[in-house]
Amino acid sequence: MSAIRVLIAEDQAMILGALAALLAGEPDLAVCARAVNGRAALCALAAERPDVLVTDIEMPEMTGLTLAAEARARFPATQVVILTTFARPGYLRRALEAGARGYLLKDRPAAELAEAVRRVHRGERVIDPELAAEAWASDPDPLTERERQILWRAGEGRSSAEIAAEVHLSEGTVRNYLSEAISKLGAANRIEAARIARQKGWL
Amino acid sequence: MSAIRVLIAEDQAMILGALAALLAGEPDLAVCARAVNGRAALCALAAERPDVLVTDIEMPEMTGLTLAAEARARFPATQVVILTTFARPGYLRRALEAGARGYLLKDRPAAELAEAVRRVHRGERVIDPELAAEAWASDPDPLTERERQILWRAGEGRSSAEIAAEVHLSEGTVRNYLSEAISKLGAANRIEAARIARQKGWL
DNA sequence: GCGCCGGCATGACAAGTGTCACGCGCGAGT
DNA sequence: ACTCGCGCGTGACACTTGTCATGCCGGCGC
Structure with a gap:
């Protein structure tokens, strides 16, 4: 052998x-x-x-x-x-x-x-x-395209206003998307949300 | 031997x-x-x-x-x-x-x-x-030990209050250290500061 | 002793952030 | 035509974050 x-x-x-x-x-x-x-x-x-x-x-x-x-x-x-x-x-x-x-x-x-x-x-x-x-088992990616796009920028340290300018939305809408993403991911804030999403491979 | x-x-x-x-x-x-x-x-x-x-x-x-x-x-x-x-x-x-x-x-x-x-x-x-x-050739680490300790936690997504509890400081002091770190690194906020510090190997 | 500096704290204020209720317009399904 | 969902927006509110002036205290040099 x-x-x-x-x-x-x-x-x-x-x-x-x-x-x-x-x-x-x-x-x-x-x-x-x-x-x-x-x-x-x-x-x-x-x-x-x-x-x-x-x-x-x-x-x-x-x-x-x-x-x-x-x-x-x-x-x-x-x-x-x-x-x-x-x-x-x-x-x-x-x-x-x-x-x-x-x-x-x-x-x-x-x-x-x-x-x-x-x-x-x-x-x-x-x-x-x-x-x-x-x-x-894991539900493949709860994030929408918008949420991903915005959360990614938030994770880089950009402010809501900067992100709004980059993606051509109002600042309030950006905050809404971030809020939605934060709750979907069970995070306490945008930073943690970005961390979780990265770790799961959703960013 | x-x-x-x-x-x-x-x-x-x-x-x-x-x-x-x-x-x-x-x-x-x-x-x-x-x-x-x-x-x-x-x-x-x-x-x-x-x-x-x-x-x-x-x-x-x-x-x-x-x-x-x-x-x-x-x-x-x-x-x-x-x-x-x-x-x-x-x-x-x-x-x-x-x-x-x-x-x-x-x-x-x-x-x-x-x-x-x-x-x-x-x-x-x-x-x-x-x-x-x-x-x-490269510039030296501008961060103090405290700043590093606190900025690292901030980069994980923890809030000032949580960090204060973890390192046994007051919340105001934590914010002061973060503010100091942000200005030393030329960042706009704690997230960007953490990103810069990580990239330079200071975290 | 004195002054000085560094670590830590407080308080106050402006800006940024997270949440919620609500409204608008548009395309799809019935 | 009507409703539904969805993407997007607004305004308001509470909370967090970033900044700054100010102060306390212990250690150090002189």
Whole structure:
């Protein structure tokens, strides 16, 4: 029985090295290549044809999501696991549409990475359970386009009057939209509302 | 010759595990404990008295910078290495003021971490060279400790009254500090002030 | 001792913010 | 034609925020 061959793509070199060291500790896994951006990862995919690709999302040159789609199209034998900081349902959805078989968060225990690689290689899907629940349960974005537009500006520190001028509304209306957004998000003020919306990926 | 004992603090569990695996590959280093936030790290410091503390900056409970200061004050035998994503001169300055002996970026090669630990343990300083150059050119942090403390909370969306209760000051005083911070940063309000300070690495 | 400065506080005022009730016009559904 | 919802606006009110002048007190230099 030969080891599962893994390619890791991650833009922070030290994290890349650390993840490689982590997987190197598993006897049934072998890190056959590393890449610090999406383009390098594609080259490595072509050269090595690994069993599993583990990739970050936010990388220069090419994001992990487009990399996943490319990998799916050109090297269907390679299964893709997304490994990211961001628990955003929007990212998960796009990852699955791109053909990724796994979606794992960087704040999960280290042991889950190796396990996810094994399970994906067996043909299973591995989705972070909390995120999966959240993705289906959470009502997708209670904000209207106007509210988003205005709340975003408020989060940057602009005053109601400035926002009103920017979006061509009256100041009172801007305050109404903000009030509405604040109550929808259960916040105490515009700042907290912006924080919550950002965190949920609605801004 | 016994191994250098290292404590790692990092809020993303998988990265924490990966870094530990990375250092575990070095025969002269031993990871004696791990912590996923500043408070846990302090406990581990007291219990283990490691030779070197490697810590992230942005963590829940207590940031790596305050952790570094605490470590310096209470466990001076432990040398501190900051390991972070952020190449912000303000962070570097505060890290050094807090008594850190090393400041390393996560996008440096993985091998530098072990090397930095060794050098810091020998009493040397290890500062990311690019960042060190930039740090001298940039303007210094204008904020006092109080202003930072209060502005940070304001940036989270808390009201003056809430902040006053948290830091045991009167509400008027909190407003005075915020006003001072706003004018120092050339901002129009607390939100913009927090944004500017964050971007410069002063929060 | 004295003056001086920094941290903290108070009070007052103007401006900005959050909420609510209400009104207008417009397109869609019946 | 009538109502309904929706996007937008107004005005009023209470509250929060930003600013400033002023003052207290403890530590420091001299």
